[in-house]
Amino acid sequence: MALLALLNMKTPKLSFFSAHMLIIGLTYKYDISTSESQRSNDHPPAQAFKSKIKEDGFWKKFDWWLMCALVIPVILETLDYTVVATAQPRIAVSVIYIGTSYLLASTVFLPFFASISDIYGLHFGLQLSLLFFLVGSAFSTGAVNMTMLLVGRGIAGIGSAGLLTIVRTIMSDSSSLDTNNIQQSATFFLYALGFCIGPVIGGFLVTASFRWVFAINIPCAVLAMVLCFFLLRKRVKGAKSSEELPGSTKSTTCMTKLALIDWIGTFLFIIGGTLILLALNWGPDDNWKTVRVIVGLVIGVIVFVACILWEVILERKHQASAVAISALHHVQPMLPLELFRSYNICVLHYGSFVSGIVMFVIFYFVAIFMTVVSGLPPDQAGTQLLYFAPGLGGGSLISIQLIKHFRQPIYPIVAGLIVMTVGLGLIQTGMQKNVQGLVNGFMCMTGCGVGLTAGPNVIQVRFLMPDHVAATNALLLFFRTLGGTVGLAQCFTVMNAKVDSYVVEQIRSGAISGSALDALGALYNSGGLDSIQSLEGLPPVSQQIIRDAFRDGVRWSFISLIPWASLAVILSLFLSTIPDPDARGTDHDKEMELPEPDETRKLSYKLEGDEHAVPIQQQNR
Template structure:
């Protein structure tokens, strides 16, 4: 089993950067919103990043195949650096959201290309250990992100974005010297669609499925915007309905376009001209496989759990428990050891049973149970229980993350880059859907609880007037305004959010339960290491036979000659 330490050193900063970017900002995004007096836009700052990092995933898979892994990674880091610079110097919400969007494009490349580089090996053992190393780095990012973000934001929210700038620049330098000759380059002309003879930089642009990319990005943007607006608009406004409807239509058009590309490649007709050489962005055979579809859904559920965990547990700690950002960041660390422990156990299970399906099933079960236990800890408002069950849920995520990638890699060995991109697309989509669902559930429960308190006649008239004015104005403008409210009103608001966040976690349990059922029917993968061992044994036996054969023949010749010599004598 070969492990490339130089490879992991080169990828360490890109992996940690992407992790730090959403863990370090998950609980601190309230502060820039409060500075710009835009707490009602609380879901936008997360969604702008998630939106960009979701819809551009397949494009970077094509770039990794056509231009090579190193080029794609450098391009991703460049986008990440520029986006972080925009966010650091933001003077209003528009500039901040634009910076987060550009950084999200870079994150899409990091998310796609890093696991693709680690999956290029054809060895199960090498894939297993490298995926573990990858998620060990993710766990390190989960540990550092909340702490670094919590302390930096106490000085200024801009430092949370500014730290990415020198880190991305350093990563570009390290990748150039350590990674450039260690990773798979661009596909050869024989591997490219239509056996394109020219491999110039400009000609390769024509090989990218720009029409499919355009349709995918537009459809994804519309649907993700609808998911972002839905909770605040109660899912009834024109913009939500139109975006959902048009987004679905555009996605259908994208699939139809991929069908056309698949058909014209099979037809192999010269009448298609340049279209014949376009590489399909989404090979349809990936969606005809039950196993790949289940793995994509499993990543969808993992994304829900990961993103909701950081945003809504952070909200519980800051609003309900009243912790400061740096204290809340330390509490979020309990999720990281779970991921690391789950990854460590998964590597042992795969090494022992030679199949990734066992940790996948176990991890999904742990996630489903963990979600139920977290909401119980929130109901009792016991921080220790929430921390413990958060660690348990992270253990489930760690059990499934690496094995999902390994299982998919050996089921679709000819589409490593796009398979990884789709798994991560569904993870990011799951995070967006999970946030939209949880914000919807939380808002409904918070409003219901406050209305119940207003109608209960259990509070004084002065407190009732404050609560009614707050409810009629649409809620809090910033977290700081909570401290200025009367103690009774403060407690009502905290209880309302505690109930709302708890029900948000309850609403996620059916997603995880369905993933458990579907994963029970996953197929087993072939073990390339075992096959390679058998082949090597055959080769060794063959070589031994060839080595022995001349001596045996010589001995036989000598033996045959003896009687003749003796006879002559």
């Protein structure tokens, strides 16, 4: 089996999120509607006007404080991907397990923190996430062996799951379409900032000691906890009320709330998700035939089915009055099953799944193409991924304007999925022709499709399921990572098969000379292509055969993704529209137009207590 040249090469993470730096210069003016209570007909028009001014000022101030409170938690989450990736080659030879333990924990714990945010509130959930991150970083910093390091990375990954879920929920925790729209650009800015400074910090720290790579997170996490306490505690939604959490009571305390958490569902989800993700990671290398792959997939699926069945039991227990299940009366389902009964939510989760496939595959396989096929050094191959950045940022900006104009996220969602599908087909065309410029241009186009769907997906889900914002955000993130894992497993399998078949076909056709055949035989007997150096050590004829084989394999990998994206396009055409609270607020404001300037002046006298002012009732007469 043909192994990959870039399996042990660190993928440049900066390129993905550097596109979001386009958001930095964005100036987007928007109006926020006043609440229904402030728009009551009982208030005089001028007073309503003053209230609106005060509220607008409050919201502008709130957004800036929100950014200040969340900037360090977001940077912490992004630093771990960029800084640690820089240090991994200096820590151990088997660096893949360091990233795997972190990735697994940050994926399977996503729904758990959605439950935490509902039961204990967003601020508590964010502080708990930072605490896990702090403890995990401390373990990694003081690790005396690889086991302790992996445990620390896993604990930090749990904290990362909370940061991902809570930050996204806070950024979509508004009933205004305009506010949600602009806050997506703020989210992109925060992640861009973290992914830009991460490699710079990592470059300095790794020259000193790998422990500093983890130690830098400790003071940052402490500072983030302090800032969130003072800046965020009173500005985000607290725990759900007893009416919103069936089975809870008004006297529920912090400790008794532990009984509300779906511990069994969480355990089953974590075990099932971990087994499936590990099996998908092992599958391409093991050719899907080893015991660990088969057992992992089978047991993982069985555990996931058990998790769903358990959630069904919890859902029905709220409607039943049997004494036998009274002990489960207070447990809140981790995965509300109404999410999976909604066609719209299922399609949006599938769209996030497809976006994850496209993003992960582009990062890995374009780098493989540039390194193995085009012969670029690893650092230059990484810079080619920067062409994905302008498309991603441009797509994000376009989606903001489309939502602002059409008042519906479905338009950029459908457009983005179409662009992604076409982009995948064009990328493989550029690879077939082996024209680097075409690959870069079509990669930028595909990035635009991903950017078009990223923010609108979150907005669409938020307004379709306003009672489960945290759960839907967690599932969007989970399906994005699951999609990326499935996409990589599929593409590595397709590429390996195509590379093997291409080499065998060249041998059978007699196109390979004796010396080149001996070199290829020695390469495969030694375990395959495990580094770019092993490719450069081959004779020129053998090198060209391997490069052509990988060009064909990578091209077919992208072709294999087109059915996934095409299905997403078809399904998205039937998405429902969302309500627009801002539009309703605008209509209401039109009914409450301010009086003429003279009447406004008289009204102000009346409000100030001027006894000579004409009463409002007489003015109306």
